[in-house]
Amino acid sequence: MARRELAEINAGSMADIAFLLLVFFLVVTTMNSDSGMKRLLPPPLPPEFVPPDVKARNVYEVLVNFNNDLLVEEKAMNVNDLKAGAKEFLLANGDNVLSPLGPALDDFPIRGTLNKDSINGVIRSFEELIKQLETELEVASDANNIKAIEKEIKTANSSLNSSLSKMYAFEFFGKYAPLPGSALISVQNDNSTDYETYVRVNNELEAAIRELRDEVCLAKFGILFNQLDAADEEDKKKILAIREVYPQRISEAEPLDVRGFGG
């Protein structure tokens, strides 16, 4: 039997056409996906706002001058040491999670103590308050009144959430010693500070917090902090607990003309 050859359409030029298009897209494509450091700006302050008094020991003060030099807690510091410095601040005086309780050092925030019953009491009282406010909301008719109650519910809810975080932290880490609510890292830069230095400083501070969170998460749960799934009920609790122990409180003061340090 004779073989019959199949007549084919010559598809050779198809490859050429596709190559042409391919080269075009290769040239046009820029592969960089945008990335950056996320930040939340504070909402505009009411004009009558008076900044609260914070104890110097509760603030990790970072000043950056026009020459991109750092003054941290009134000592000159290299930016490479900033991460270690911030970690020291967050761990000092012992949080009972990563660092053992020790004798209280003067320049660092004094740790609080937590009592499980008192947290539970606070949670219950807030829950009752919210319930009560909700029933008030149902009968309220005046528009202004409704707004006021809704605002109250919102603040009660945020207080309830912070107490819940404390509870979760207590459940996971036992008797941990919380940072005082006013403890924060404060960054102040000069108007002539370079943007690069500013980003670097913020990056180091953020890295310090992330590494502490990762460390505790790895020790307790065996995974990294950013691997926890916020959509999962149990993981969500873990996230809140770790955030409670190592809060990301980096505040930014209004820029000054921090000319030289101490003249």
Next chain:
Amino acid sequence: MAKFTKKKKKSVTPVSTASLPDIVFMLLFFFMVATVMRDKDPLVEIKLPKATEVEKIKNKTRAAYLSVGPPVDKKRGSDPVLQLNDDIAEVADIRQWVEDTKNSKDEEDRKKMTWVLNVDKETKMGRISAIKQELRQSSALKIMYQSTEDVKVSGNR
């Protein structure tokens, strides 16, 4: 010897190139999907700072860019200028721009906007602080300092 060569008639079977277009098309589609066409002309030169603690912008329709850097057009001098959309703008224009940008998005995106500061690393902070104050006043609070991702040197990884 001739005996043997005669026996086998050699026919060279060419390698089939029929699958070549398929492969090329596959690549083509990949690049077509991955391509993001640049939609605005940069009027300022930007060298981004480096950072390790970065996140990616997942949804580009929910991002709006403010670029600050020395102008490409040397006639404008070398002082950093602000670019909004396709124009050089003043800091005072930011409020209107935020309003307009929000209005051009749909309801869902509007609440989740990220305002990306695409700033040259040699810019002085005074300018950026002024911009940030304007953003605060316009309630554009979720911001991002755009930076190139640097490899984490130490840590737990």
